[in-house]
Each structure stands twice: as C-alpha cells, then as structure tokens.
Amino acid sequence: MNITKRIHINPQSKGSLGKSFESEFRTAWLDYHRISWNGSDLDDRHHSFADRHPEQVQSYTLGNDEDSKSTLLGLFRNVTRSDAPVHVVDCRAQADGLIVQAMESLQLLESLSSQGIRCTFSLFPSEDTESMNNLLDLFYFAGDRVDYVIVHNPAKVRTNLFKKSNIEAELKKFGAKEITLPTVTAITLLAIKRAEAKAGRKLSFAEVATPGTTHLELMLAGEMQWAMQQMFRQYDDMAELLLPPQQMPEVQPQPKPAAKPARSKQPMLNLGE
Amino acid sequence: MNENHQRGGKAYHSVLEPHFDFIREQRQRRKTWQEIAEMFRTEKGIRVTLYAPYHFYRRKLKRAAKPHWEKSAVDSQPARPSVPASRPQPRPAPLPVQPTFNRPNLSTINTEEFT
Numbered sequence: 001m002n003i004t005k006r007i008h009i010n011p012q013s014k015g016s017l018g019k020s021f022e023s024e025f026r027t028a029w030l031d032y033h034r035i036s037w038n039g040s041d042l043d044d045r046h047h048s049f050a051d052r053h054p055e056q057v058q059s060y061t062l063g064n065d066e067d068s069k070s071t072l073l074g075l076f077r078n079v080t081r082s083d084a085p086v087h088v089v090d091c092r093a094q095a096d097g098l099i100v101q102a103m104e105s106l107q108l109l110e111s112l113s114s115q116g117i118r119c120t121f122s123l124f125p126s127e128d129t130e131s132m133n134n135l136l137d138l139f140y141f142a143g144d145r146v147d148y149v150i151v152h153n154p155a156k157v158r159t160n161l162f163k164k165s166n167i168e169a170e171l172k173k174f175g176a177k178e179i180t181l182p183t184v185t186a187i188t189l190l191a192i193k194r195a196e197a198k199a200g201r202k203l204s205f206a207e208v209a210t211p212g213t214t215h216l217e218l219m220l221a222g223e224m225q226w227a228m229q230q231m232f233r234q235y236d237d238m239a240e241l242l243l244p245p246q247q248m249p250e251v252q253p254q255p256k257p258a259a260k261p262a263r264s265k266q267p268m269l270n271l272g273e
Numbered sequence: 274m275n276e277n278h279q280r281g282g283k284a285y286h287s288v289l290e291p292h293f294d295f296i297r298e299q300r301q302r303r304k305t306w307q308e309i310a311e312m313f314r315t316e317k318g319i320r321v322t323l324y325a326p327y328h329f330y331r332r333k334l335k336r337a338a339k340p341h342w343e344k345s346a347v348d349s350q351p352a353r354p355s356v357p358a359s360r361p362q363p364r365p366a367p368l369p370v371q372p373t374f375n376r377p378n379l380s381t382i383n384t385e386e387f388t
Binding site: 132164166 | 375376377378379381382383384
C-alpha cells in the first residue's frame with residue numbers, strides 16, 4: 001500500500017489518560033517539521049483541541065449511534081478530500097464504541113486504505129481494568145489494518161499490568177512502538193491554565209514554550225521546552241508510523257550525551273585513621 | 274381430404290388420470306393389476322380391463338421420466354438468453370468480499386493481569 005496520508009486517532013474510552021496532552025506534543029512536532037496537518041475534535045464538551053488550533057481543527061458533535069455514524073462519515077470524507085498529509089483526531093471519553101461501530105459498518109479502514117490513507121492508533125496502557133479491556137478490544141478490532149503507538153504516561157500509571165499481560169509483546173509483533181510522556185510539574189500545568197484564562201483562549205504547547213512570549217515565566221516555559229524536546233526525539237524515532245513516507249523529516253542524528261568524565265583520583269583523607 | 278379431422282383441441286385424458294396416486298398406492302401395497310382393476314369397479318365405479326391400469330401407470334411413469342416438449346419449452350427457455358451460471362457476472366457483486374486481515378493472538382494475552 002502506498003500511504004499518502006495518515007490519520008492519528010486515540011479512540012480509547014477512558015478519560016484522564018493523557019490523550020489530549022499527548023496530542024498537543026504531536027501537533028507541535030508536526031509544526032516543528034513544517035508538516036501540514038489538520039484535525040478533528042470529537043470532544044464536544046471541552047473542545048480544547050479545536051480551541052487551541054482554531055484554524056486547523058474542526059469540532060464535531062458525535063451524538064447518538066445514528067448521528068455519530070453520519071458525523072464520522074462526514075469527518076472521514078473530509079479527510080479524503082483534504083490536501084493535508086496528516087489528520088489528527090482527538091476523541092472524547094466513551095466514544096470508542098461509536099467510533100468502532102462506525103468504522104465497522106462503513107468499512108472505513110478498507111475504504112481509506114484503498115485511497116492510500118492509513119490510521120495510527122495511540123493506545124494508552126492504564127491501571128484500569130475496563131480501560132485495558134477496551135485497549136485490547138480496539139487492538140483486536142483493527143488488527144494489522146492500522147499502526148499502533150503505545151503511549152506510557154508515568155504520571156498516571158505506575159504499575160506494569162500492560163507488560164505482564166503480554167499485550168505489549170503482541171502489539172510489537174504488529175509493529176507498535178512506544179513513547180513515554182514526560183512528567184510536567186503541576187506548577188507549570190497550572191500556570192498554563194492561568195495563562196489561558198488571561199489570554200481568553202486555549203494556548204498550544206508551542207505557544208507557551210516559545211521563548212519571548214509572556215505566557216509563562218521563563219523557568220516554566222523552560223520546562224515545557226524540555227518536555228517537547230523529550231517527545232520530539234521519540235516522535236522522530238517512530239516517524240514512519242506517524243507520517244506518509246514522502247513527508248518523513250530529515251532528522252539530524254542527536255548527539256549522544258557525553259559520558260561523564262571519570263573523576264581523577266585525588267588525595268583524600270582517611271577518616272578511619 | 275377428410276374435412277372432419279381437426280388438429281389441436283382438447284388433449285386426450287385417460288379415465289384413470291385422476292387415479293394415478295391411487296394406483297401407485299395399491300402397487301406399493303403389493304396389489305395385483307387384476308385386484309386393482311377390480312377395486313376400480315367396486316370402489317370407483319369405473320369398469321376397466323385388467324391391462325388398462327397397467328398400461329396407464331406404465332405410460333405415466335415413462336412420461337414423467339422424460340420432460341414433455343411443451344413443459345420443457347416453458348421451463349428451460351429463459352425469457353432472454355443469459356450467461357452460463359459458471360461464467361462470472363460482468364457487473365460487480367453487490368456484496369463486497371469480507372476483508373481479511375491479521376488479528377492479535379488473544380490466547381497469548383493474559384487478561385487476568387488486568388484485575
């Protein structure tokens with residue numbers, strides 16, 4: 001299959017997994033590489049994704065079963081017509097059933113594939129039984145028809161149920177790659193919310209981290225820059241799962257951190273004497 | 274030229290025509306042709322020779338084995354010629370083939386770990 005377009009989607013049902021948080025890093029990475037993208041926000045209650053990127057992201061209301069099918073059909077038809085090589089879908093909580101149902105009944109994965117469009121599912125391992133079953137259901141539903149990015153969020157998940165259950169090993173057989181979200185301090189996250197309230201709109205991570213802007217104190221903006229660098233390196237390593245081949249960025253090899261210089265032995269006092 | 278001879282008209286039907294099933298039933302009960310002829314006389318009020326049921330039954334079975342030209346003309350000829358059944362239809366099938374793809378092997382996944 002000649003992939004000309006990618007759709008990123010995080011269809012997992014549970015909220016507070018870090019889905020929107022991760023999407024922000026990903027879109028900042030796309031902007032960093034000057035890769036044209038547009039998106040859809042399926043969270044009709046918060047629509048924070050659409051608010052952060054009003055020019056690129058369209059907000060949708062999923063509604064009930066029938067409405068959601070029409071909505072998703074419209075969304076994916078728009079994607080096929082769009083020139084952007086990447087489309088980012090940010091899902092609301094509890095939308096997985098509607099999305100899977102629509103994908104199945106409209107045979108979206110096959111239809112998109114025939115047009116050179118391939119989906120990438122972001123999956124978030126968690127400590128919640130229902131959420132893990134949901135992750136497994138999504139994996140079983142899509143199989144090798146999509147690519148997978150496993151997003152670890154150490155700020156939310158501290159146990160390794162995922163590894164123990166062998167899902168990780170099975171996902172890797174399907175070419176999945178892993179990334180780990182950086183842990184950003186509550187101080188900085190709170191400061192971003194304050195800055196958004198002050199600006200009267202949602203701010204993208206790129207906006208708050210850009211030097212010279214007054215949204216955040218320098219130290220807090222520095223933390224966001226550090227977090228973005230962490231994520232960008234990881235995205236670069238798995239770019240083939242996120243971009244069509246012709247959009248692959250030329251990544252400069254990152255210099256390996258210099259090994260700590262060996263301490264020269266210095267004469268020390270023998271306190272035992 | 275015989276003016277009275279007419280073609281067409283009603284086809285000949287044996288008087289035994291409505292009783293084909295009756296004859297078959299009696300034959301299955303191992304009745305002889307003579308017994309059947311006698312039963313026609315006593316039960317149905319039809320007087321026939323002992324050969325009549327035999328000839329009628331045999332004729333009917335033979336006809337049933339090969340199609341009648343009138344019937345076969347109606348049954349076998351379609352209103353318009355169609356492609357042979359074995360040849361694929363030029364139009365696409367209305368139902369698409371079910372997509373085949375690889376799914377994860379659930380037997381290797383230990384969901385007990387979730388709980």
